[in-house]
Amino acid sequence: RFQRRVRACRYDIDQFTPNFLSIFDSLVPSEEEIAKQNQLVIALSRLINKEWPNSKLYLYGSCANSFGFSNSDIDLCLSIDDKEMSKVDIILKLADILQAGNLQNIQALTRARVPIVKLMDLDTGLSCDICVNNLLAVVNTKLLRDYAQIDQRLRQLAFIVKHWAKSRRVNETYQGTLSSYSYVIMCIHLLQLRRILPCLQEMEATCYVTVDDNHYAYFDQVDKLSNYGAHNNETLSSLLWAFFHYWAYQHDYTQDVISIRTGKIISKHMKDWTRRVGNDRHLICIEDPFETSHDLGRVVDKFSIKILREEFERAANILQYDPNPSVKLFEPY
Ligand code: CTP
Ligand code: MG
Incomplete structure (x- = not known):
């Protein structure tokens, strides 16, 4: 029965895309x-x-x-x-x-x-x-901007996710929830797994930068990639569903690290992020694309992880069952 409901909803969910797109339009700066x-x-x-x-x-x-x-x-x-x-x-x-x-x-x-x-x-x-x-930070800003130019669905998805996170107050690093930067990385990762976005750091490099004697390189000729995601025609609401469903029910919080540097899910074990070291608890693991020893989820503690996961579940359930998800999703916390 659950399977049938999932399928029914995935079929229907596209009808909400215009509502989410008009919210997106209202948030974009002039x-x-x-x-x-x-x-x-x-x-x-x-x-x-x-x-x-x-x-x-x-x-x-x-x-x-x-x-x-x-x-x-x-x-x-x-x-x-x-x-x-x-x-x-x-x-x-x-x-x-x-x-x-x-x-x-x-x-x-x-x-x-x-x-x-x-x-x-x-x-x-x-x-x-x-x-x-x-x-x-200047370099990672350019990486995010470059990703946004490949497929417009990234910017739309990330705006809605950020708007949700701000409305539900889970975008407050000083309270142990995630930064806007982390949410954008989570969106990029989802679209990489769905082959809507490539992994720019795994492609032949065209852009090189050195910061504090460390060298970074990636493919930045993104105008050549404007058809990359064209084979996938998922709409914004379907991707939103997938985003929240992933973080509510599919992500393995005990084992997995999301990594846009590799375009894959890698293991906590490999990064040695399996136990608490100092204040870094690694309860949700998001690898920074350049400072790879940085877990962007390190701000999350044993209280805020619970809040965060409950909010992911709430959002996933709203997108699954609510007749008016584009209103309910953003109800102030
Ligand atoms: N940044 C970073 N590492 C982090 C957090 C942030 O390098 N752990 C840098 C990134 O370059 C990011 C910038 O700081 O783009 C600003 O971060 P943040 O305030 O999270 O994001 P904004 O994109 O400015 O979002 P908002 O709209 O909420 O201000
Ligand atoms: Mg800011």
């Missing part, structure tokens, strides 16, 4: 907003380059990886090669340099795990965080 973001980067770069002519300011995170919602804060990274100054000194001096701009609430948070300068720009009304020399 051209005007993107122009404002770029205007802010140019204005801040001018100020900073006066003092540090060889530095460069990069946009990273959701504003640059194409998975950003409208009205999100801006993540910036200052790349600067100054052996004399510590990161904290750079942050303090940066806050000082920025006093010359039309900015408000400039704060240097030097004791945070990642030291940043926070500010609000009065010309554009945008808030942003600036970190220093976090270049791997």
Whole structure:
């Protein structure tokens, strides 16, 4: 009977795709907003380059990886090669340099795990965080953006998953749930397994970067891959069903690590992620594509794993049985 229900639902579920697509459309930032973001980067770069002519300011995170919602804060990274100054000194001096701009609430948070300068720009009304020399984040931002260009279903799926995670409050790393970055990686992985996306890091490299003496390479000529997923015609709602069904009922939390670097599921055993080391518990394992010793699920603890899995099950059941899933899924927690 269960089998029959599953089949019946998988057949019907496509009817909800237009509803999910209109939610997607409502979350996408406007051209005007993107122009404002770029205007802010140019204005801040001018100020900073006066003092540090060889530095460069990069946009990273959701504003640059194409998975950003409208009205999100801006993540910036200052790349600067100054052996004399510590990161904290750079942050303090940066806050000082920025006093010359039309900015408000400039704060240097030097004791945070990642030291940043926070500010609000009065010309554009945008808030942003600036970190220093976090270049791997700039590289992983490009990887995510490149994946998004191959098949539009990735961006649609990840927007809906992020919107669900924010509505259900399971997108709060300080509460032990997952980052937006982790959710996007989970979506990429699902689409790799369904052959809608390739594995760019396993293909012949066309893009090379070195960060802190480590070399990274992958295939980035994604305009050549625009037909890659064409043989698979699953719709957005069917992929959403598959996403939640996978994390609710199929993922083996005791053995498996998802890895977009290899496009496969690999074993916890192989990564030596089978026991708790310090604060890293490995209760849900998501390999970072570049910092491969990083489990993006390490923030999850024995309480939040329960909440997370209950939310995956709730979402899977809504997509399976609810007559109005595009409303119910996002009901505030
Ligand atoms: N990042 C990372 N490693 C993590 C978390 C984040 O390298 N464990 C970097 C990624 O480059 C990511 C950026 O920090 O794109 C911002 O992370 P996050 O706030 O999770 O994602 P956003 O895409 O900015 O999402 P949101 O819309 O929620 O702001
Ligand atoms: Mg962000």
